[in-house]
Amino acid sequence: MTVEVLRYCPAAPNGAQKIKYEIEANNQTLLEVLTAIKTEYDATLSFNSDCRSGVCGSCAMRVNGVEVLACTYKVHDGDTVEPLRNMEVIRDLVVDSDHALAFNKKAHAYGSVSAVTRNVTPEEEKVNELQSACILCASCYSACPVYEVNSDFLGPFALTRSWRYVSDVRESDVSDKIATIQDNGIWDCTLCNECVPVCPVGIAPKQDIVMLRNKSGVMGYMDPSFSANFGGGFGNDGTPDFGDPAF
Amino acid sequence: MVAREILKELEQSGAVYLDIRHLGEAFIDEQLPQERKLAQLYENVDPVHELIPIKPAAHYCMGGIEVDAMSQTALSGLYACGECANHNVHGANRLGGNSLLEVIVFGHQAGEYAARYAQEHQNTCNPNEQFQRDKNFIEGIKYFTNQIDFYEKHRFMGNIFYNNAAIIREDKGLKAVLAAVRQLQQELPFMGPKDKSRTYNTNLIEFIEFGNMVELAEVVLVSAISRKESRGAHFRSDAPQRDNERFHAHTVAWKEDGVLCLDFMKGAL
Structure with a gap:
């Protein structure tokens, strides 16, 4: 069968090029096929991988425009393999994920110093068990269309991780975390759902963003576009302020 | 112990299976979701209804x-x-x-x-002897001849280790593997990366890792040959008993002027 790989090397004069490989594959994963190409035909083919079992998240790439883990995707004839989007390509299928991963820090998506030490019951653990399983493969980040218009958007995985900590029973004060995700955060998401089907562990970042919006609402924040449409938002008596009528 | 029995059965009948069907779907999904996923993905087997083929591995x-x-x-x-x-x-x-x-x-x-x-140290990067050696190695790699494919040798290493230095070991087999590893150490300059790029060169990284592998393989083999007893995962068919008098100790290996040294450190326990 034939597999096409979008190859790019900064030193090469022609930019990115699609290269076709004739391979013999039968129920093989994309990672097995890429490894066979590298070790038997062309040692310069570059890609990342580590665990080979869908656990570490380092071999995320796109096949026919959809994000997959190379180690869990079974190759089909005619597949086109490309690097993740929204990140700078270093070489072939290797991307620079530093910019993406920095959003975890920007979103304060980590345990607070003020978090209390106490036992967590199995039921309490269940609350964010799925969100805790994120492997940082950046598939959702690559699928997110918001980056076309806003490169500072905190993005799906950082917001899922934010919800993972905001919903943690040990976090006694989440006001800082909620305040941090108001700008370039939860309200910038278009709820388009592109991030959901590409997650290899079944996380739905969109749902977590909706949860964070609800939590923000309870804490007195509101959608800035909503308040902009309403002119001054709500008046002191709680009724919407539609601004001065224009005649 | 379990691994050795699985290996014996594999050699006799060709297949060994793990049966977890009695646990039921609810329990498997709750406690073993990853195992179910892996079996489905890589073996095309659903452990809720089918047997899982197994094989010992490191x-x-x-x-x-x-x-x-x-x-x-x-x-x-x-x-x-x-x-x-x-x-x-x-x-x-x-x-x-x-x-x-x-x-x-x-x-x-x-x-x-x-x-x-x-925090306590200003300059935490002191170029030492090893740093210079590694730098020289990288510099020298461009003169490596690439006549021998190291990926092929990597697979060969995997095979001879699995068959002679893994689950069941004995003096003769270990020494044969050691001879092969020392041969590979000699052949390293005839291997080398085919990719000459300075940008994200994974072929070079894998070659460096292969070099580290043949260096460490020698340590593993010399340790296994010296430990003429069986203990934990180290099973010697030619010395199946535990020998506390001689070997109730950690094996410690180091290099002096490039020469491998080995000792049993009882104090380490």
């Missing part, structure tokens, strides 16, 4: 880089924890689940001491 490395009580290695400022380090907590057979405990305890400790070291 899934953890006992021992590792020697560290002190603060997780510091022999190189001051360099800390090690987790599977790569030897914290003297496992002995010859690490029991399932305990490596996580180890990385939580010593990972925390190593991080704290490393942060403290970085």
